[in-house]
Amino acid sequence: MPANHISKALMPNFNDIRFLQESLQLAHKGKGFCYPNPAVGSVIVNENQEIISVGFHQAAGKAHAEVNALKNLPNNYKTNSELTLYVTLEPCAHFGKTPPCVNAIIESKVISRVVYGYKDPNPNVLGKGADLLVNNNIECEYVSCKEIDIFYEPYKLWLKTQKPFITAKLAITLNGMIANHDSTPFKITGDIINKFTHQNRQSTDAILTTAETIISDNPKLNARIGDTHTKKKLYIIDRCLKLPEDANIFKTSSSLTVFYSKPISDSKKSLLCNKGCQLVEVSNSNKELDLKAIIAQIGKDGVHSLWVEAGGRLFASLLRQKLLQKAFIYIAPKWVNHGKIAFPNGFEVEKLPGKKAFRQYGEDVLCELTF
Numbered sequence: 001m002p003a004n005h006i007s008k009a010l011m012p013n014f015n016d017i018r019f020l021q022e023s024l025q026l027a028h029k030g031k032g033f034c035y036p037n038p039a040v041g042s043v044i045v046n047e048n049q050e051i052i053s054v055g056f057h058q059a060a061g062k063a064h065a066e067v068n069a070l071k072n073l074p075n076n077y078k079t080n081s082e083l084t085l086y087v088t089l090e091p092c093a094h095f096g097k098t099p100p101c102v103n104a105i106i107e108s109k110v111i112s113r114v115v116y117g118y119k120d121p122n123p124n125v126l127g128k129g130a131d132l133l134v135n136n137n138i139e140c141e142y143v144s145c146k147e148i149d150i151f152y153e154p155y156k157l158w159l160k161t162q163k164p165f166i167t168a169k170l171a172i173t174l175n176g177m178i179a180n181h182d183s184t185p186f187k188i189t190g191d192i193i194n195k196f197t198h199q200n201r202q203s204t205d206a207i208l209t210t211a212e213t214i215i216s217d218n219p220k221l222n223a224r225i226g227d228t229h230t231k232k233k234l235y236i237i238d239r240c241l242k243l244p245e246d247a248n249i250f251k252t253s254s255s256l257t258v259f260y261s262k263p264i265s266d267s268k269k270s271l272l273c274n275k276g277c278q279l280v281e282v283s284n285s286n287k288e289l290d291l292k293a294i295i296a297q298i299g300k301d302g303v304h305s306l307w308v309e310a311g312g313r314l315f316a317s318l319l320r321q322k323l324l325q326k327a328f329i330y331i332a333p334k335w336v337n338h339g340k341i342a343f344p345n346g347f348e349v350e351k352l353p354g355k356k357a358f359r360q361y362g363e364d365v366l367c368e369l370t371f
C-alpha cells in the first residue's frame, strides 16, 4: 500500500515548529561527536502539549535520538498513551550499527504521531521510515524548519560529495596582521569571540591546521568551554614532517592525522607513528600539498564538518581554490606595526563571491563569508 504521509511544508503549525526547535536544541548537544552519522534530537509530547521525554544521538554506534527519548519516557506513559514524537531527522528504517528507529517507535505502541524536520537524503532512509510508520497506522508528517535545514547542510553535502563542509577562521588586526613579525603569537581578539571559536571547535567533527601554526603557537586546539576540555580529531598539513615532538596537540587531541609529501626519512615517519599519528602521503606541486586530495581523504574518514584554524597561507589557498563553504574573518580593533601580514601577496576580499554578513562580538567584528 503506498504511504500517504503528509507534507506540511506550506502550512506550519506553531506547536510543531516549537517542538522541532526543542528537538534541534538537543541535536546540537551531539553535533561534532556523531560522524559518520548525523546528529539528531527528539522530544516526546503528550496530549496536553507538554514535553514528557527527550533524547539525542550522542555518538556513532550509540542509541539513536528517538530510541533514547522512548527509553526516557516516564513509566506512566509506557502503556495506553497517544503521544507525538518529534525528531529533527526522518526516523531510519534500516539496520546500521543499531536497529531501525521506526521499529522502536512501532513496538513502543504509545506513539500515534511522528513529526520530523528533515527528509533524510540517505537513499537507505529517504521516505522509507515515513512509509513504514504510516503502514503501521502511525500518522507521520514532515514539517519544514529553516534552522533544521541549515543544521543538516554539512550532512547533505557529505552524502552528495563525500566531502566535508569546511569553515575556516582567521583573526586579523585592523591593518591585516595575524602574528608578530617573528611569527610569535599575540592575543589578537577578545574573550567573547574566542568563546565563539571554542563553540565551533566543539561542534565540528574535526579540525585542520598546519605544522607552521603549531611550531609558532603551540596551540591545544581542543574545545574549552567552562571547565570542560574536549579533545577533537585533528588533521595537520606537514609537508616535511617538522612537527615538534613536544607539541601540545599530542596530548590535547583525540586523534592525529598528518598529511606529508615524499621524500621523508623513515626515522621521521616512525617518530610520529610512535606518537600515535596516522601518516597520509599526498602529492605536492610548488611546495604546496594537494588540498583537494587532503579534503577527499578527510571526507573518506566520514567527517561531515571541518573547522580550519591556521595562518594566512592556508586560508588564502583554500579561498583561492574555492574549497570553503564558509569563512570567518575576525577583525580586532588593534594596529600592529611590523607584524606578520595575513596575505603577503594581497587578497581582495570584496572580489570574493558569496554572501557577506557582519556581527559584533565585544570589541571585535566578525565578517562571515558564505560561499
Ligand SMILES: NC(=O)c1ccc[n+]([C@@H]2O[C@H](COP(=O)([O-])OP(=O)(O)OC[C@H]3O[C@@H](n4cnc5c(N)ncnc54)[C@H](OP(=O)(O)O)[C@@H]3O)[C@@H](O)[C@H]2O)c1
Pocket: 169, 170, 171, 172, 177, 178, 179, 180, 183, 184, 185, 188, 210, 211, 212, 213, 216, 217, 237, 238, 239, 240, 287, 288, 289, 290, 291, 309, 310, 311, 312, 313, 314, 315, 317, 340
Ligand atoms: N590570527 C590567526 O587567526 C592565526 C591562526 C593560526 C595561526 N596564526 C599565525 O599564523 C602564522 C602562520 O601562518 P602562515 O600563513 O605562515 O602559515 P599557515 O597558513 O599556518 O601554514 C602554511 C604552510 O603550510 C604548508 N602548506 C603545504 N601545503 C599548503 C597549501 N596547499 N596551501 C598552503 N600552505 C600549505 C606550507 O609549509 P611548508 O612549505 O613547510 O610545507 C605553508 O608555509 C603563525 O605565526 C601563527 O602564529 C594566526
